[in-house]
Amino acid sequence: MSREGDAAPGGSERTPVSLAGLSFRRDRVLGVVVALAFAGLLVRLVGLGARPFHWDEARVGYWTLRYLDTGAYQYRPIAGGPLLPLVGRTLFALVGVSEWVARLPIAVLGAALPLVALLFRDRLDDAETVLFAALLAFQPLVLYYSRFLRGDVPLALFGFAFVGFALRAWDRDSRRDAYAATVTLALAASASGFAAGYLCCWLAAWVLVVEQRSVAADGGASARAAVAALRARLAGTTTAAARAALLFVGTTVFLFAPRAGPGVDVGLYDPTEFHLAIYEGTVxxxxxxxxxxxxxxxxxGTHSLLPYLGDAAGALTAVALPVVAVGVGTTLWVRYASARRPLVEGVGYWGLLAVVLFPTIAEVSASWTLVHVVVPLSLPAAVGFAALLRRGVAAASGPDVDTGTVVAVALVVLAVVAQVGAVTAGSVYGPSDRDNRLAQFAQPSDDLEPIEAAARAAADGDSSTAEVLYVGAAYHVTPDRTTRFPPVSDAWGNRLPLPWYVEAAGADATSTANVSTFGSAYANASEPPVVIAAPTHRTELAERLGSDYEATTYRLGLWNREVVVFTAPERR
Structure with a gap:
């Protein structure tokens, strides 16, 4: 795994390589990558709060608000990793509550993805490093989910950073990089439970790189030598390993340990329960x-595999075809090339394995699982694009211009730019409707800010009076259950994403199973300022509330998920 072993085909890491005819000085690559990261941040911040919260976003946002209100938090795998609630609570306390603020950490972490390319400069040339950073900054699928309150992009960031730091620790015999690797691994685990899938991909990719080609070439001698080299490298590093393990455990405990409050008995900051917090934060x-x-x-939790794989293949073709096609092609090219590039080959295997693994372990068919495919395939894709551009520049700059090659390369570049631009304009910044290939079923089609505005106008700070009333058996939470801390009933889940908007408005909510019990559900049998119900109750509620209320229908999903919201004129 030497630096020379990862030299670019047709070039060497020790020789400056040009990108489309422009030579990058080694000390300028850092500036170019930082500029790409800054540009990536800008495109992520544009209209960051414009799209209504997806149900998953609303779930994370609601429990973050409850954590802010009560100080109680406990890791619940069904609600995602602890990283987003911990960061979100701090931001809400410092800046305020809004969709823009809630998504800001994801945008910042997504914009940091190009910086990860710098960790691989020992094994990529300058052109490949810059192209890798550019793909991570502007690839439409990664860009879309860098503006989405889920842990997929943070996991991709910290997962790739772990690989980068681990390789640098190996190549440079650097303890500092080894310590950074342990911290980023803990952060990756805290971002999403999909981190378990990363471990499987890494192990399988390592086996394919080290073992399979070795068996084919020399009967396994190279594999045995690689294992012996690993054992020799680890020998005598007990102190460093202990420090790295302590860093990993400490980071993990801080991220996963519960915070005491209503519904949570053990807290990280209680000295008398610190040992219990350590246990809860690890084992x-x-x-x-x-x-x-x-x-x-x-x-x-089971599902049919082929439909999920079909959905994944269709989405990748529609929104990430250049990265996937060139990434897969480059991986196969490197696999059978005479000059070995273990990094490119191994990361390519990681991406190929992810195509099958993540749709398999996912509980719903959604394009966010493909973040874990596109990000690793971006590295071999960058290598392939760099080789393609070098070929075009060489054809254009020689004594005899190869017009056919120049035109072919120009058409490929134009097609890639056009596809990225079209997907970005239509899906990343386009409307949330059924034509949007990146939008999942649970993405509301309508702006829900008027509901929050009505609830905020009705909120009076009096906890004895609920300003929002849900009507219908599907939304009714029985008196023996609560929505103030988990676990909550399925009826609460049926309300998504509205609980976020009601909680963000500072309003209280109650419910009733049907219109006939309307009065008993609300204090003093008076009329609630905001009433939310299924469309089947629209006529009954209109008669019950009278003409003073205005009814508006909202689409809470891409199809078959509508609610009708009644608001009093003075509350709107």
Whole structure:
């Protein structure tokens, strides 16, 4: 795994390589990549709060608000990793509550993805590094989910950073990089439970790189030599390994340990329960994850594999075809090339394995799983694009211009730019409707800000009076259940994403199973300022509330998910 072994085809890492005829000085690559990251941040911040919250975003946002209100938090695998609630609570406390603020950490972490390319400069030439950073900054699917309150992009960032730091620790015999690798691994685990899939991909990719080609070439001698080299490298590093392990455990405990409050008995900051917090933040968190995502996943967590793979293939073709096609092609090219490039080959295997693994372990068919495919394939894609551009520049700058090659390369570049631009304009910044290939079913089609505005106008700070009333059996939470801390009933889930908007408005909510019990559900049998119900109750509620209320229908999903909201004139 030497630096020379990862030299670019047709070039060497020790020789400056040009990108489309422009030579990058080694000390300027850093500036170019930082500029790409800054540009990536700008495009992520544009209209960041314009799209209404997806149900998953609303779930994370609601429990973050509850954490802000009560100070109580406990890792629940079904609600995602602890990283977003911890960061979100701090931002809400400092800046205020809004969709823009809630998504800001994801945008910042997504914009930091191009900086990860710098960790691989020992194994990529300058052109490949810059192109890799550019793909991570502007690839439409990654850009879309860098503006979405889920842990997929943070996981991709910290997962790739772990690989980068681990390789640098190996190549440079650097303890500092080894320590950074342990911290980023803990951060990756805290971002999303999909981190378990990353471990599987990494292990399988390592086996394919080290073992398979070795067996084919020399009967396994190279594999045995690689294992012996690893054992020799680790020998005598007990102190460094202990420090790295301590960093990993400490970071993990801080991220996963519960914070005491209503519904949570053990807290990280209680000295008398610190030992319990350490257990809950490590072994307890692991068993929670296994219990929810593995043991109790079946049979309800199963799904047909081929439809999910078909959805993934269709989405990748529509929104990420250049990266996937060139990334896969470059991986196969490097696999059978005479000059070995273990990094390019291994990361390519990682991306190819992810195409099958993540749609398999996902519980719903959604394009966010493809973030974990596109990000790793961006590295071999960057290598392929760099080779293509070098070929075009060489054809244009020689004594005899190869017009056919120049035109072919120009057409490929034009097609890639056009596809990226079209997907970005139509899907990343386009409307949230059924024609948007990146929007998942649980993405509301209508702007829901008027509901929050009505609830905010009705909120009076009096906790004894609920300003929002849900009507209907599907939305009714029985008196023996609560929505103030988890676990909550399925009826609460049926309300998504509205609980976020009601909570963000500072309003209180109650519910009734049907219109006939309307009065008993609301204090003093008076009329609630905001009433939310299924469309089937529209006529009954219109008669019950009278003409003073205005009814508006909102689409809470891309199809078959509508609610009617009644608001009093003086509350709107």
């Amino acid at each position: 307890g968190a692991l068993w929670r994850f296994v219990g929810v995502r593995v043991v109790n996943r079946y049979p309800d």
